Amino acid sequence: MHIQLADVLFGEEGRPIHYEIPVERESVEVGGACFALSEKSPAILDIVRTDGQTVKIEGSCQVSAKIPCGRCLREVETPFKLAISREVDMEKPEEERIQELDGANFITGTKLDVEQLICNELLAQWPMRVLCKEDCKGLCSRCGADLNVSPCDCDRTSLDPRMAAISDIFSRFKEE
Ligand SMILES: [Zn+2]
Ligand SMILES: [Zn+2]
Incomplete structure (x- = not known):
């Protein structure tokens, strides 16, 4: 969804316009992987013109993304509370504006791309x-069993290359 900023730019200075924009995006791409957005509240935005042609965007949005657990890969409903606070000088050329916003180009001409704005905030908060x-407990590296559900009989110590390296060092100490 887009907001036409002309309304703000030609409107009264200092008087914010209130927007509630539904987030349509179904997923987000992070590091080449796609994550489903399970819950989305509308983006609540207050946009105001100050100091001539400076546009201030303040707002919030709540979304939940399904992110696999780093150990067992089970999908975890991860909520994000996004707080948006951006200031854009519309008198500056587009290129300069994008640079100032760390490469984020959510405004093209006078059109504000709400999805892009939300996406930028989401990526900034994305957990490692x-x-x-x-x-x-994660998954067994040999049989793939979910060790949270039940333990398996595999001998896993010999499989982890880091563990193997450590035990090599220890055995070398013993030999010397
Ligand atoms: Zn897990
Ligand atoms: Zn196993």
Whole structure:
């Protein structure tokens, strides 16, 4: 969904216009992977013109994304509370504006791309790793069993290359 900023730009200075824009995007792409957005509240935005042609965008939006647990891959409903606070000088050329916004181009001409704005905020908050629970036991690296459900009989110590390297060091110490 787009907001036509002409209404703000030609409107009264200092008087915000209130928008409630539904988020239509069904998924978000992060690092080449696609994540479903399960819950989305409308984006609540107040947009105001100040100092001539500066546009201030303040708002909030809540979305939930399904992110696989870093250990067992089970999908975890991860809520995001996005707070939006942006200021754009519309008198500046588009290229300069984009640079100032760290490459985020959610305004083309006088059109504000709400989906893009929300997406930028979401990516900024995206967690490095999500766990379904702090003590998730993960998957067995040999048989793939979910160790949260039941333990398996595999000998996993010999399979982890990092563990193997450590035990190599220890055995070398013993030999010397
Ligand atoms: Zn897990
Ligand atoms: Zn196993």
